[in-house]
């Protein structure tokens with residue numbers, strides 16, 4: 296498995312829509328494994344393919360130690376509205392409150408290409424919506440008020456200087472540390 300670089304805000308791929316996956320091949324299963332490894336090392340709870348420079352409609356999520364792959368996900372049902380804080384591995388150090396559905400039902404394919412239906416509430420519902428947004432070129436910043444978005448963008452202009460190539464390289468020691476903590 297390999298750690299992948301995370302593309303940060305400013306890279307046009309984050310604003311593109313993705314292409315539905317026709318078949319889940321071994322190559323895509325390797326990508327899924329690498330996405331999980333990268334997500335864990337970056338201490339995230341989700342990661343979508345465009346964040347690692349790929350255009351396939353694939354996202355991985357792990358809320359409460361329940362790893363989940365969604366290929367070609369679609370929101371079938373959404374209900375309730377809850378405001379909560381979000382961050383994004385592609386916009387490090389920037390946070391904002393976003394109103395999202397409190398419960399969603401998502402249909403997708405799993406890593407074997409089998410149809411699945413996933414129900415999520417609270418943080419899982421939020422994370423699924425955030426990742427599915429990535430697959431359509433949307434970012435949590437798009438939901439902020441003009442004022443809050445402006446303030447987030449001015450903070451980001453300073454942060455962005457840390458990523459001249461618009462790539463964030465994850466330190467593999469972060470993954471080793473997590474494994475050590477789990478073993479204790």
Ligand code: K1U
Nearest residue numbers: 339340341342381382383384385421422425
């Ligand atoms: O897609 C991403 O950028 C990953 C992002 C997903 C996400 C975070 C918060 C709410 C909804 C979706 C992250 O994982 S950023 C890391 C983070 O903010 C977080 C980590 C653990 C628990 C809660 C938030």
Ligand code: ZN
Nearest residue numbers: 382383384385
């Ligand atoms: Zn994100």
